[in-house]
Amino acid sequence: MPDWLMMRLPMITTAMFVFAVGACVGSLINVLVYRMPRGLDVVTPTSRCPSCGTKLTWRENIPILGWIFLRGRCRFCRAKISPEYPIVEAIVAVLFGGTFVLWYMVPPETTVLGVPVGSIAPEWAHNGAARTWPAFVVLATMIGCLVAMTIIDARTCTIPLILTWIPAAAALVLHVGHALWFEHRFGTLEPIMPGLWAAERLRWNTAPGEVWTLATGGLQNWRFVGMGIGGVVGLGVANLLLAKGLITRSFADYAEWESETLARRDTPAAIESVATSQSDPAHRNDSPTDLWVQYPHARREMVRELAFLAPAVIGTLIGGWAGSKLGGAMVPDAHGQGVPAHAVPLWLAVLGGVLMGYLIGGGLVWAVRIGGTLAFGKEAMGLGDVHLMAAVGACLGWIDPTIAFFGAAFVGVAWAILAALAGGRLNRAMPYGPFLAIATLLVLVFKPVIEIWLGHLFSSPGPLNLP
């Protein structure tokens, strides 16, 4: 075996393992997508043929290969098995494996057909998989949940909130745990030059101006940490007030209004008019997904949501003020600039990054939801979209969901053009969640291009460096 292959063998094996894990996660997503909207138990029943109920053998349960092995048909009743199953498994496997290869195995200066694929990986990935794997696990968890959410949202126009809480919780535990482990193992970070840090036992690469694997406020910004903690405590207070009945849930009477409206329509004349209009699928107006835009009290409900958000806003303000007091008096650093006397501990800076990402990612969507609903009188963007971008912010920091949020509008336009070109086949209203999810994945891959664009936009001398 040649030396170069021997040297790379552990990484190649790991990449294949990550690919296989991706295929298994894809398989799990197939189960979730089928069972969650139907309210079925996700864990207990083993996989069966949907037509005849025959249990799958372990060989037929192998992701991707099982479907090929069966040639897309049930062994027992010969019913067709949708190719969607192996396709989803392959997509997640490629997303996991491809991210691992791009992040950890492609040297930074690599170009393929003139495309600088080596610069897709964020700077922190140059520290290697052994030192940054918790950040990669957070990323993979987020990608898997985004794929599951996209499929469920496109079909049912709802996002199961558990799929947003899993990546947010993973980000909180793994990002902060990663920072604690790092300082314990390698010592405190000291800046050498922009983007390069030294701990006692190693050098640590980051985007210039950044310290960690997600956007934080840095090691001097106590206000940023305080705002993050204060805002999330405020959200906790708001949920407590909700549970105690001191504030009320928005759209609480929606289900009642919907069933009344549907009942009114069930008069014979209404059924007939619906039946005729239903022959043209583009003009259906009786389905609950279309009904919600007719709900008359959307503006009033936004006042309830503003009341829910008030404690979070107050918490952010108090937290920011309290945080700015924690660093002590300002002292001049080596360049004569004023810095707080005490640096922010790394784990606390990372915690601030996770919490502020959660608040800004979710807050941006919520602000547009409230503004849009007040302006147009019908519900604009779902609360599921708020949870989705909050989770993305917790995993990646506040910058990526901000870019993805604006990018999602372009993805939506691209979808509309595609749907127009494809004629009737794609021509239906998509919820906004899939656009947000796809935009997030695009931000991950096209960050170098986005950095160049933003550099032009803010007329900075070079590309803006994002963490």
Ligand SMILES: [Zn+2]
């Ligand atoms: Zn069957």
